[in-house]
Amino acid sequence: MATTPEALVRVRSLLAVPGHRPDRFDKAARSGADSIMLDLEDSVGPDLKSAARENVAQWLDSGGMGVVRINAADTAWHIEDLAMLAHHRCIVMIPKVVAAHEVAHVLSRLAAGSQAIPVFETAAGILHAEEICAMPGVVRAIFGNADLGAELGVDPANRHAFGYARSRVVLASAAAHLPPPIDGVTVGLEDAQALDEDARHAKALGFTGKACLHPRQVPVVNEVFTPTDRDLAWAQEVLASSPDGSVGQLQGQVVGKPMLERAKRLLASQS
Numbered sequence: 085m086a087t088t089p090e091a092l093v094r095v096r097s098l099l100a101v102p103g104h105r106p107d108r109f110d111k112a113a114r115s116g117a118d119s120i121m122l123d124l125e126d127s128v129g130p131d132l133k134s135a136a137r138e139n140v141a142q143w144l145d146s147g148g149m150g151v152v153r154i155n156a157a158d159t160a161w162h163i164e165d166l167a168m169l170a171h172h173r174c175i176v177m178i179p180k181v182v183a184a185h186e187v188a189h190v191l192s193r194l195a196a197g198s199q200a201i202p203v204f205e206t207a208a209g210i211l212h213a214e215e216i217c218a219m220p221g222v223v224r225a226i227f228g229n230a231d232l233g234a235e236l237g238v239d240p241a242n243r244h245a246f247g248y249a250r251s252r253v254v255l256a257s258a259a260a261h262l263p264p265p266i267d268g269v270t271v272g273l274e275d276a277q278a279l280d281e282d283a284r285h286a287k288a289l290g291f292t293g294k295a296c297l298h299p300r301q302v303p304v305v306n307e308v309f310t311p312t313d314r315d316l317a318w319a320q321e322v323l324a325s326s327p328d329g330s331v332g333q334l335q336g337q338v339v340g341k342p343m344l345e346r347a348k349r350l351l352a353s354q355s
Contacts, residue, residue, distance in 0.1 A: 091119075092119065092151075092175065092201075092223055092224055092263070093223075093224070093263040094118065094263075094353060095118040095119045095224075095266065095293050096118050096292065096293045096294070096305060096306050096308075096309035096310065097116075097117040097118050097119075097293065097294065097296050097301075097302045097305040097306050097309075098117065098118070098119050098120070098121050098151065098226070098266055098293060098294070098295045098296065099112050099115055099117035099119070099120045099121065099295075099296045099297075099298075099299065099301075099302060100120075100121045100123050100127065100153075100269075100295060100296065100297055101120055101121065101122060101123065101150075102123050102127040102128055102136070103122055103123050103124045103127075103128050103132075103135075103136030103137065103139055103140050104128050104129075104132040104135050104136040104139065105139075106139040106142070106143065109122070109139075109143050109148060109150075110148075111299070112150075112299065113148070113149065113150070115299040115302050116299075116302050116303065116306065117296060117299070117302045117306075118293070118306070119149075119150065119151060120149075120150040120151070121150060121151045121152075121153050121177060121295070122140045122143065122150045122151070122152045122153070123136075123153045124136050124137060124140065124152065124153060124154055124155055124161070124165055125153050125154065125155050125156070125179050126179075133155070133161045133164075134164075137161075137164060137165060137168050140152060140168070141168050141171075141172070144172045144174065145172075151174075151175045151176070151177050151201060152169060152174055152175070152176050152177065153176075153177035153179060153203075154166065154169070154176055154177070154178065154179070154190070155179070156179045156180040157180075157186055157189070157190075158180075166190065166193040166194065167193075169194050169195070169198070170193060170194055170195055171195060172195055172198075173194075173195040173196065173197045173198050174194075174195070174198055175198070175199050175200070175201060175223065176190060176191075176194060176198060176199070176200050176201070177200075177201045177202075177203060177226065178190050178200055178201070178202050178203060179203045179205065179228070179231075180203065180205055180206050180209065180228075180231065181202040181203060181204070181206075181209050181216055182206055182208035182209045182212065183208070183212055183215070183216070184212065184215040184216045184218070184219045186202075186216075187200050187202060187216060187219040187221060187222060188219060188220075188221075191220075191221045198221075199221050199222070199223045200219075200221050200222050200223065201222070201223060201224050201225065201226055201266075202216050202217070202222060202225055202226075203225075203226050203227075203228045204216075204225060204226070204227050204228060204232075204249070204252075204253045204265075205227070205228025205229075205230070205231035205232045205235075205268075206231065206232065206235060207232070207235055207236065210232070210249045210252050210253070211252075213225070213252050213253055213255075213256035214255075214256045214259055214260070216256070217253075217256040217257055217259070217260035217262055218256075218259070218260040222260070222262065223262070223263075224257070224262055224263050224265060224266065225253055225256065225257050225262060225265040225266070226265060226266040226267075226268070226295065227246075227249070227250055227253050227265060227266070227267055227268045227291070228268050229241075229246055229267075229268035229269065230268060230269060230271070232246065232249060233245075233246075240268070240271065241270070241271065241272070241278070241282075243281075243282065243285050247289070250267070250286065250289050250291070251289060251290075253265050254289055254290035254291065258290075263292065264290050264291055264292040264293075265290075265291055265292075265293075266291065266292075266293040266294060266295060267282070267283070267286035267291040267293065267294040267295065268294075268295055269294075269295045269296070269297050270282045270283075270294075270297075270301065271297065273297060273298050273300065273301070276304055279301055279304050279305070280304050280308060282294070283304065283305055283308035283309065284308055287308060287309060292309055292353070293305075293309055294308075294309065311350055311353065320351070323344065323348070323351075
């Protein structure tokens with residue numbers, strides 16, 4: 085299961101697990117998800133924040149792995165979350181980021197070597213995505229359709245309404261030389277078709293992973309974001325058509341540098 089920055093590059097599925105449910109931590113880690121997100125924020129009620137923090141600390145102390153989502157900077161629990169994580173080198177998910185200095189603020193209070201995943205789920209955050217993604221210590225970005233939908237008064241399941249916002253995060257990630265971002269959640273746990281369509285839509289926009297709310301969503305997400313045998317065969321044929329990197333031809337199409345780079349990225353995602 086991925087917790088290092090190097091492994092996080094290839095994460096397709098990121099499974100959320102509430103911090104106040106330590107009985108679910110190991111189950112989530114064995115679910116087949118590429119990584120888990122130990123949540124101290126939205127899934128944990130106010131009266132359970134302290135217990136959730138202790139549970140996550142114990143999990144990390146015991147060698148457990150996972151990304152930790154802290155509470156936002158404007159909440160009463162933010163400082164306590166940072167104090168707990170100051171003793172753990174980890175990857176922290178920062179919710180509702182609106183400006184680049186928030187990333188620096190969080191990382192300055194964490195253990196040396198800790199890194200960040202900003203969540204783009206506010207209008208201000210989307211509009212400052214380029215500066216936020218370029219901050220030192222950011223290893224990947226994630227889009228948050230649920231909270232952004234609430235702010236905009238838009239159904240979070242409406243794919244078309246968030247096309248611009250999603251693309252801003254994809255472009256900002258690429259400009260900052262980050263891995264492609266992770267898409268937000270599909271809230272319908274029983275609707276496998278909607279999950280599949282959401283994941284394929286995100287993939288078409290340039291995302292290479294998706295957040296999951298339940299273990300049953302993991303297989304669908306992993307399948308969508310895993311290159312098929314046909315995809316890999318195409319990539320190998322492209323590279324074979326131009327062994328020296330010069331312009332070539334394959335099945336009536338010109339093979340130039342952009343296609344070669346795409347083929348290389350596709351094959352690298354499986355290494």
